[in-house]
Amino acid sequence: MQNKEQSSCSTQRINSFTQIDEIAKERRKSFFGGDEVRYVEPMIDIIFPSVAFPSNKIFKAIGQEKIREMVWHHHELLLKTKVGRLFPANEEAFKMAVDKSADFFVEALGGGDIFTSIHGEPKLRARHFKIPIDENDREIWLSMYKKTLKEIEFPREHLEEFWNWIEPLSIRMINRRTSMQNIKRHYWNNVRISF
Amino acid sequence: MQNKEQSSCSTQRINSFTQIDEIAKERRKSFFGGDEVRYVEPMIDIIFPSVAFPSNKIFKAIGQEKIREMVWHHHELLLKTKVGRLFPANEEAFKMAVDKSADFFVEALGGGDIFTSIHGEPKLRARHFKIPIDENDREIWLSMYKKTLKEIEFPREHLEEFWNWIEPLSIRMINRRTSMQNIKRHYWNNVRISF
Numbered sequence: 001m002q003n004k005e006q007s008s009c010s011t012q013r014i015n016s017f018t019q020i021d022e023i024a025k026e027r028r029k030s031f032f033g034g035d036e037v038r039y040v041e042p043m044i045d046i047i048f049p050s051v052a053f054p055s056n057k058i059f060k061a062i063g064q065e066k067i068r069e070m071v072w073h074h075h076e077l078l079l080k081t082k083v084g085r086l087f088p089a090n091e092e093a094f095k096m097a098v099d100k101s102a103d104f105f106v107e108a109l110g111g112g113d114i115f116t117s118i119h120g121e122p123k124l125r126a127r128h129f130k131i132p133i134d135e136n137d138r139e140i141w142l143s144m145y146k147k148t149l150k151e152i153e154f155p156r157e158h159l160e161e162f163w164n165w166i167e168p169l170s171i172r173m174i175n176r177r178t179s180m181q182n183i184k185r186h187y188w189n190n191v192r193i194s195f
Numbered sequence: 196m197q198n199k200e201q202s203s204c205s206t207q208r209i210n211s212f213t214q215i216d217e218i219a220k221e222r223r224k225s226f227f228g229g230d231e232v233r234y235v236e237p238m239i240d241i242i243f244p245s246v247a248f249p250s251n252k253i254f255k256a257i258g259q260e261k262i263r264e265m266v267w268h269h270h271e272l273l274l275k276t277k278v279g280r281l282f283p284a285n286e287e288a289f290k291m292a293v294d295k296s297a298d299f300f301v302e303a304l305g306g307g308d309i310f311t312s313i314h315g316e317p318k319l320r321a322r323h324f325k326i327p328i329d330e331n332d333r334e335i336w337l338s339m340y341k342k343t344l345k346e347i348e349f350p351r352e353h354l355e356e357f358w359n360w361i362e363p364l365s366i367r368m369i370n371r372r373t374s375m376q377n378i379k380r381h382y383w384n385n386v387r388i389s390f
Contacts (some may be wrong), residue, residue: 006339017243022263032248032302033251037248038248039246039247040248044241045243050235052235053227055228055231059228110228111228121373129374146293164232176372177371
């Protein structure tokens, strides 16, 4: 198996399920039950793109309190969407979840280890495994962030750096695939006009 | 992004979430909120291994009726497990689902296009998207196949070819990840002693 993986690499081709129609066209003819065993190559699903973790510029510009306000605002918007079902129904538990998320955002933006000192490594993908998160949940999460950034008047000069972090980061939380399609990207260049 | 993907390929290294602890150890120190934006590399989740589609030897040896019996036996065992919840509760709908699955197995083993002529391309991964299937569901599916093959007295000389097909094939149905771990392999060399 290792050989196969490496060889598809050395030819600069990693087959992905998102290419499946193309691959099928190449070689479907009389596929099944020939005289010999037939090998279908290893595949990957999606490639989770690079994530640009922000510098401390945002924290220096807006501070802890504004970051917490942002995370709360976002979660209040999420509650009104179908992603809301993924959060604890109990009010106290919900509050704890949002505060924890806010701790993470503060730390990630340069406000000190207030998350990791209590909860350990972020391991965001692993932390979200207990909740099924599909491609559409991620679309909603991201679009509610867009709305949040507008509504809280996040400083315009730092929007790009922030967006370039959360946009690819959110892809890493997807743990339930419902389609062969690649994950939709929302690049800053296409999103900036909505701010 | 394309560049990044290719470069991790040309160094023969595709980072996978399954290596995340190792990667974390390398470079976690003071990760967040430095003076500069910091890039985390693209990642993949699992590599779906090569699938060895069987020759027509099995079909020639056991024929359509035995294959149908096998698929029915397997589904009756599944119904007694937690995977049973994934099938239609309605008896008629369940029967249709199993017959369709049996059609697929007959065709895949060389019994002619009785599946594709009605349903089109198999696209097994796509067909299963509507149902969440996690790593453990696949373990159960596979272990019930092991039981089935014993109980229906599948011909010993064809077991290896059949197993080498369904074992990696079953991995491709996983669409709900609940862990960072690689998918457990059940290689024939380890499984053969149980037959």
